[in-house]
Amino acid sequence: AQSVTQLDSHVSVSEGTPVLLRCNYSSSYSPSLFWYVQHPNKGLQLLLKYTSAATLVKGINGFEAEFKKSETSFHLTKPSAHMSDAAEYFCVVSFLNAGNNRKLIWGLGTSLAVNP
Amino acid sequence: EAGVTQFPSHSVIEKGQTVTLRCDPISGHDNLYWYRRVMGKEIKFLLHFVKESKQDESGMPNNRFLAERTGGTYSTLKVQPAELEDSGVYFCASSQDPGVTYEQYFGPGTRLTVT
Numbered sequence: 001a002q003s004v005t006q007l008d009s010h011v012s013v014s015e016g017t018p019v020l021l022r023c024n025y026s027s028s029y030s031p032s033l034f035w036y037v038q039h040p041n042k043g044l045q046l047l048l049k050y051t052s053a054a055t056l057v058k059g060i061n062g063f064e065a066e067f068k069k070s071e072t073s074f075h076l077t078k079p080s081a082h083m084s085d086a087a088e089y090f091c092v093v094s095f096l097n098a099g100n101n102r103k104l105i106w107g108l109g110t111s112l113a114v115n116p
Numbered sequence: 117e118a119g120v121t122q123f124p125s126h127s128v129i130e131k132g133q134t135v136t137l138r139c140d141p142i143s144g145h146d147n148l149y150w151y152r153r154v155m156g157k158e159i160k161f162l163l164h165f166v167k168e169s170k171q172d173e174s175g176m177p178n179n180r181f182l183a184e185r186t187g188g189t190y191s192t193l194k195v196q197p198a199e200l201e202d203s204g205v206y207f208c209a210s211s212q213d214p215g216v217t218y219e220q221y222f223g224p225g226t227r228l229t230v231t
Contacts, residue, residue: 004158036222043120044207044222090159101172104220106159 023091141210
């Protein structure tokens with residue numbers, strides 16, 4: 001079975017300090033993994049995706065994530081937080097089900113607060 | 117290029133009433149998806165259209181929900197009659213190619229409150 005666990009529901013950092021949002025997944029197949037972000041009153045936006053190429057994936061706005069198969073993790077990081085990073089972040093695993101339909105399994109989300 | 121749009125942004129209705137949500141995908145995107153996020157829960161898949169056909173509706177909660185995509189353009193999701201547990205945020209997404217690495221483009225969502 002496929003599942004996604006975001007280990008923190010809320011993370012608070014100071015502006016200019018590193019960001020770490022943790023995600024663990026469970027998948028019977030070689031997964032594709034994504035991070036989406038939702039700013040207030042905005043649609044969900046793709047930050048980055050892992051699709052079995054390089055394990056260190058760079059995304060928009062300075063975010064990156066590293067796929068670690070041995071740890072079944074796909075943590076999201078950023079070296080220096082900016083006030084505009086305050087948003088909700090979702091870790092997502094994608095797979096093909098038995099009916100050959102692509103499915104997205106979502107984590108519960110992590111709300112990131114950035115303090116001045 | 118215009119993104120995915122959804123209407124209305126908010127809807128408050130009473131239990132037993134009917135509500136229709138609309139989604140306009142990105143032009144040229146054959147694939148359209150509906151998702152729902154109930155408060156405190158994860159975002160869950162409802163259904164997937166390819167053009168006007170329902171490719172996968174395994175996530176539809178019950179027969180009070182009816183989705184249509186006439187002409188393969190915009191889609192509507194009707195809830196009739198609405199129940200309290202239908203409250204949540206309904207997201208629509210579209211994509212060009214549902215391949216392995218595809219990206220879905222999401223709208224801002226419709227927040228539905230059933231009182």
